[in-house]
Amino acid sequence: MRIPTARYITENDIKMVTLKVITKKKYDATYKGKLYCPTDNCSARVSFSSGRKAHFKTWRLSNHSSDCMYHLDRTGTRTVFGFENSIKVNISNKRKQDALVRAFQSMTQSETVTSEEGQKNNNEKKNISPKKDGKEKAKNIQLKLFGGEVEEAEIDIKGKKLLSKFVDIIGPTDIGQVRLIKGYVKDIELMDSVAEIIVGYQSEDIKIVFEERFKKEPLNKSYLDKFWSIKKYLSIKKVVVFNGVGEIREDRMGRYELSVSLGSDIRFNGEDLYNIARSMMVAGVSR
């Protein structure tokens, strides 16, 4: 199976190398022997084949981890899972749900803890400006999350790691990767049966997108045509925490977006979209 991207690993850097940027010359000069499978925790080495249909291929003596989507490469059998299904295959649903709960707790709890600490230190008169206090708070959270926080509660699940990041620290190495994103809902635009949601943190934004494959997924049926409730929810609550698992992409303008594949992979103030829509309908709120 042809591999479209490779991870370039040096002592202090990891970056994704796509077929668009690599040439035989660059490969020989820089990348040879340092390219690995793009799957997060897979240590299989790959090489570059130039030519009309250039691609990365698994090294002759290298093996993919058993849950890597390129695992079946060896036998020459095509894996039945396409790229769009890799999220579901690579990270179990329970793992994602647990991580989403922890992400929401970490965002709401660290603020409580910090404001208690702030009260204790009130006599220092250093943090009395609410603006400064907010900055300090954010800095603490950022320090704690520098480079992302690794969710590793269930290491028995084949050591799969789900990196969680605030919107403002998403970087080029996240492109093509599955990440848990944390931030606040800033805006939502309804589109057909789904929506585009702008989530921000500090001064950075990311667009959350729900593509055709989201609409076609049978598991998502109960989430389609429910996004209006988030718009209402935002106008009522004003502050809505977003936590969601998806794949980080770069759009044509070079801005990051998060493509979500399952409705159960996103939470608003820790709540499931379906539950929010249902309680609104029960309360008589409608679109």
Ligand SMILES: [Zn+2]
């Ligand atoms: Zn692999």
